[in-house]
Amino acid sequence: MSFFLFQLINSLTFAALLFLVASGFTLIFGLMRIVNLAHGALYLLGGYIAYAAIHLTGNFFLGIVCAVAILAIFGIFEQYLLKFARGVDLRQVLITLGLAVMINDLCLVIFGGETLSIPVPELFKNSLEVFDFTYPKYRLFVLFVGASVFVFLTLLMDKTKLGALIRAGVDDRETIEALGVDISRIFLITFMIGMALVAIAGALGGAFLSLYPTADSEILVFSLAIVIIGGRGSLLGAAVGSIVVSMLSTFGQVWFPELSYFVIFGPMALLLAFRPNGLFGRPI
């Protein structure tokens, strides 16, 4: 029982991390109709930047701030690059794919092929003990961050004007453009939110999953699966998808260690057959 509970909380903390990556991913997909295939590579890059900054400054939170700042600037650059292929979604996606390959190789040059681990901050080093159940504090911290980001994003989307504009953009881009809204500014803001979230995810994930050259593809596949399950542009979908995918992957790893990757495939295939737009998505 305790083992099961342990795995359950494990998968919830992993879901929190996945949500950080997938929420930005799904918002960008929903609003701009493009998938940012560089998202996995940027997760890795964010993690590496945080790793370097933490080594230099010795402060975990300063490292996260550094990663967020640099990736947000990269977001502006990428958004600028995408303007060259404005209106042709597929070309834009292929540009992000090219960027992903470049970033990945750049990471390999700068940080090498070895597995790097971000040291957990002092504050969260030890474990939390409740009755006879112990659990590392750091992972609970990640869970907390994921949950707060979910609440923050939900409030942002539901209660603010920016959120209303983003939602309107997801539903009908052409109409809000015709209403005189500068859609490219909203694209840029959404993009930067996504970048900031993926940077945080990279930094947090670097401490409990560690950073290695193929981590980007793994994270990208998880995010794709989450968006396929949850539906394009839906935050709730991203949250539910994160939990589903992380449970499948965590328990898959326990029960079928060699085929754990395959386990997320089953529900994805089923969903595709019956609900091609995902659980909470709307048709394009």
Added chain:
Amino acid sequence: MTLKNHYLLISFGILALIGGFAPLFAESYFISLCTLVLIYAIFAMSIDILAGYAGRTSLCHGAIFGSAAYMAMYYVTIFGGSPAWAFVFGILMAIAISLIFGVLAVRASGVYFLLLTLALGMIVWGICQRWTSVTGGENGLRGNIRPEWLADPNHFYYFVLCIFILAAFMMWRFVSSPFGLGLKGIRESESRMRSLGYNTTLHLIMAFVVSGIGAGLAGILYAFFNSFISPSSVSLTQSVKGLLMVIVGGVGTLFGSFVGAGVLIALENLVSSFTQRWSFVMGLTFVVTMILLPSGIVGRLLATKRS
């Protein structure tokens, strides 16, 4: 029209001459490069069937390519079968995988199709990486699986050339057949084709499988050529490489895929002689091509000739 045909005939003639007599004058390194170009040309053409004619840009062909290669490799090195049967089983593997992927993916189009095929392809990569008892994990599978009569690189080159010509001819016939025209119709407007009474889903699945057979064929030849296969041959990078060849050459022109394969393999070898950063250059080529030359080399040439 006749002028264009003349150009085509002449360029084909020159290529055939170079291709046919290459082993007589070139050194073995060049021959192995040519072999690789032909293998990748088959691979790229198979991607172009979907991308150019059905309007479905796939990122899972690397996985089909790789799983056929794994199958052939596994069958000969571990199971101890004959190379001829390895060919058959490799193709069957490609058919099986592309049938599954096709059924799951063809209902989507555009970006969604790209995303689905990417995820599906990655799953194959994950399996190759983790299922160590069968695939050898990171170490991959190694072993010379070429039969005796193909051991000589020149013989193998001619063998690949024959298969390439056959495959290219068949793919060309395929896309210019009524079935291929149907595909183009689906590319332009799937709903109209459906209302004309076409079973577009079945049509696309069949195209997917044909395209998968091409990718599998290339994969098997690659296993024969390289004597080594590892998860990196199945990875996204492989699909990206194939797709880049199609785009550089020109989407929707089978001949362009061949040109793209030649350009990219030449570029890879050139870059690799200076630096180890080939994949960075490949990503850069991708971004630059998408921004500056989205219709590709052959596509651009055709467009200037028409205007």
